Amino acid sequence: xxxxxxxxxxxxxxxxxxxxxxxxxxxxxxxxxxxxxxxxxxxxxxxxxxxxxxxxxxxxxxxxxxxxxxxxxxxxxxxxxxxxxxxxxxxxxxxxxxxxxxxxxxxxxxxxxxxxxxxxxxxxxxxxxxxxxxxxxxxxxxxxxxxxxxxxx
Amino acid sequence: xxxxxxxxxxxxxxxxxxxxxxxxxxxxxxxxxxxxxxxxxxxxxxxxxxxxxxxxxxxxxxxxxxxxxxxxxxxxxx
Numbered sequence: 545x546x547x548x549x550x551x552x553x554x555x556x557x558x559x560x561x562x563x564x565x566x567x568x569x570x571x572x573x574x575x576x577x578x579x580x581x582x583x584x585x586x587x588x589x590x591x592x593x594x595x596x597x598x599x600x601x602x603x604x605x606x607x608x609x610x611x612x613x614x615x616x617x618x619x620x621x622x623x624x625x626x627x628x629x630x631x632x633x634x635x636x637x638x639x640x641x642x643x644x645x646x647x648x649x650x651x652x653x654x655x656x657x658x659x660x661x662x663x664x665x666x667x668x669x670x671x672x673x674x675x676x677x678x679x680x681x682x683x684x685x686x687x688x689x690x691x692x693x694x695x696x697x
Numbered sequence: 698x699x700x701x702x703x704x705x706x707x708x709x710x711x712x713x714x715x716x717x718x719x720x721x722x723x724x725x726x727x728x729x730x731x732x733x734x735x736x737x738x739x740x741x742x743x744x745x746x747x748x749x750x751x752x753x754x755x756x757x758x759x760x761x762x763x764x765x766x767x768x769x770x771x772x773x774x775x
Binding site for chain 1: 726727728730731734735740742743746
């Protein structure tokens with residue numbers, strides 16, 4: 545039963561990816577690049593919301609919700625259009641793809657991994673540089689507040 | 698010569714036999730866009746796919762694929 549549902553789902557998904565819904569949105573290279581950019585913005589919004597929630601920053605709850613909604617509103621149409629533009633190269637099951645599509649998928653994965661590594665390295669280097677500076681400033685501030693006479697005294 | 702540069706006669710063979718891209722793709726079990734990529738030389742097929750294409754047109758693989766550009770029709774007779 546589960547297998548049949550899975551097969552039905554894969555079949556329906558593969559069929560849906562062959563339909564040219566709104567082809568003008570991804571007809572040219574520039575438009576596809578714009579779609580990728582828009583999806584990048586959507587991901588950035590979702591990640592920012594996650595960071596705000598995780599570290600419970602001041603007002604993070606409300607801002608985080610707004611960012612999540614904005615991120616989803618942008619992410620859902622862009623990912624759908626990108627899937628249609630690539631005919632489901634990154635969305636379909638492997639058995640639904642031929643050797644060219646699998647090669648494209650592997651190349652896309654390799655690029656994504658490389659770019660993620662570069663981004664993580666930049667964020668890590670940024671944290672290493674700004675962390676000690678922020679810590680020193682905090683220490684200076686706390687020492688200054690300890691040494692200054694309290695207004696009530 | 699680039700290692701990836703493999704020339705093919707898929708478009709000529711297909712036109713000669715009156716086979717559409719979709720029909721050929723269906724017979725080979727690949728996406729119809731893959732046939733377009735192959736014909737334009739934007740993708741080099743695996744040995745397995747190249748042999749299956751040759752078998753589909755019932756020609757030796759070197760008739761359909763070559764490392765050197767195929768002569769234009771009529772050039773050989775000059």
